[in-house]
Amino acid sequence: MFRITGDPSERLFLDEVVKRSRQNLLECLQCGKCTGSCPVASAAVGGPRLVIAQVLSGMKQAALSNPMWWYCVSCGSCVTRCPVEINAYEVATALCEIAEEENVPASEPEIHLLDELFLKSVKKYGRLKELRLVASYNLLAKQPFKDMGKALRLMAKGAISPFEMLRGWKKDPRTTRIFARVDQIKRESAE
Amino acid sequence: MKVAYYPGCSLEVTARAYDLSTHQVCQDLDVELEAVPEWICCGASPALKMSRLLSVSLSAQNLALVTKQGIQDVVAPCPFCFRRLRSAQSDIENDSTLRAQVERVIETHVEANLHIYSLLEYVHAHVGLEAIRSRVAKPLKGLKAVPYYGCYLVRPPKTVQFDDPEHPTSLDTVLESLGATVVDWDFKAECCGAALSLNKTDTVTRLSGQLIREAERLAADVIVVACPLCQANLDLRQPDVSALDGQEHHMPILYFTQAMGISFGHSPRSLGLHGHMIDPLPLLKEKGIVQ
Numbered sequence: 001m002f003r004i005t006g007d008p009s010e011r012l013f014l015d016e017v018v019k020r021s022r023q024n025l026l027e028c029l030q031c032g033k034c035t036g037s038c039p040v041a042s043a044a045v046g047g048p049r050l051v052i053a054q055v056l057s058g059m060k061q062a063a064l065s066n067p068m069w070w071y072c073v074s075c076g077s078c079v080t081r082c083p084v085e086i087n088a089y090e091v092a093t094a095l096c097e098i099a100e101e102e103n104v105p106a107s108e109p110e111i112h113l114l115d116e117l118f119l120k121s122v123k124k125y126g127r128l129k130e131l132r133l134v135a136s137y138n139l140l141a142k143q144p145f146k147d148m149g150k151a152l153r154l155m156a157k158g159a160i161s162p163f164e165m166l167r168g169w170k171k172d173p174r175t176t177r178i179f180a181r182v183d184q185i186k187r188e189s190a191e
Numbered sequence: 192m193k194v195a196y197y198p199g200c201s202l203e204v205t206a207r208a209y210d211l212s213t214h215q216v217c218q219d220l221d222v223e224l225e226a227v228p229e230w231i232c233c234g235a236s237p238a239l240k241m242s243r244l245l246s247v248s249l250s251a252q253n254l255a256l257v258t259k260q261g262i263q264d265v266v267a268p269c270p271f272c273f274r275r276l277r278s279a280q281s282d283i284e285n286d287s288t289l290r291a292q293v294e295r296v297i298e299t300h301v302e303a304n305l306h307i308y309s310l311l312e313y314v315h316a317h318v319g320l321e322a323i324r325s326r327v328a329k330p331l332k333g334l335k336a337v338p339y340y341g342c343y344l345v346r347p348p349k350t351v352q353f354d355d356p357e358h359p360t361s362l363d364t365v366l367e368s369l370g371a372t373v374v375d376w377d378f379k380a381e382c383c384g385a386a387l388s389l390n391k392t393d394t395v396t397r398l399s400g401q402l403i404r405e406a407e408r409l410a411a412d413v414i415v416v417a418c419p420l421c422q423a424n425l426d427l428r429q430p431d432v433s434a435l436d437g438q439e440h441h442m443p444i445l446y447f448t449q450a451m452g453i454s455f456g457h458s459p460r461s462l463g464l465h466g467h468m469i470d471p472l473p474l475l476k477e478k479g480i481v482q
Binding site: 070072079093094097100119122126127129134137157159172174175177179181182185186 | 235246
């Protein structure tokens, strides 16, 4: 299964993914149980087996722009069934971090956008403001009326309140500091 | 029994019914929920995807808050929050470099010695089926329920250390204690599409649709869940599944705490049952379970 040609840069990438994910990809048997179990694998998106094969084969650019790991919902089916217990959602985090550090454009911009907006809310307010996230995502994704009917029905039932959008603007300096310090540590380790 | 309660962001807004019903039934079962003061978001899937240090730090901050609160047991109704807390605690315990970084980020020492439970586990293992049975005022007789666990409660097994990752049974036994007819099915721990509901709606409609169709095939009356994300996807995407199939689906999706609350004799409104997209009340009335 080890398809590296010998160029040291290939091994660098593999080692980096193994180190960050703490998953020993060299044990991967390429059996495909992960992809067979993965709820978001498809012909268009591929599956975790292919991502791991790309990492093992030194195909750095292909791995970093593979849409699969953006789709990963961390359901844990892969690690539960994998004969060598490789957790693909940990691999997804490693690839996402490396892609971000190397400015690789997100291959799934919609998923990236939602993640960014979500974290922006947490950074600023300490907690996620769910309804504001839905509204701002649909606005930025240029589909402002998507699910509007559903939202109105839930409001009519009293399940959610439009005032929710207006509440909770109090900022939380603790999370703002947490995000800043994480960035600082990342900058230091990049140097 | 007093426990620290970490509700998580969803329970403040879209899953308020889960929060309401949790408080009702915990009071009945003598479980005192003391909210973690000033808790913060666990970062959920976006933080988990984008930065390990951030994800672990956010949960570590919450662990430190619980320690400060002076309670050893912490209960999280949301399976994702639960898994993040457990995962962060074990990562910190087992990795001293990570611990040092995390403590620098949150500017506090982390004890990492808490007992972290999902609400389902706490109710099942610590309150116990006997205590649940003794509270039942209106058995859910004739209600055919499929128990749906989803992913995060039961996987990965080494992280959550709860029930079986492929064929869990804890929720089955809770529902049986309430007098419901539990229908066994193969989709107990399949994925509903989780956090892709807004940005990859087709994926969620496909995955949630499979669950709804299978529950219908088995002639179930309701799907019972323990996760705000599962509830939202199965309930709110059900009209999309109907549109896709060209056939109306009407499968109510209840939180297990709502099922408990009904059988303990609480009013539907006090359990937030009026707020679901697929209205469960006509069915519950037809079965004579609620008036």
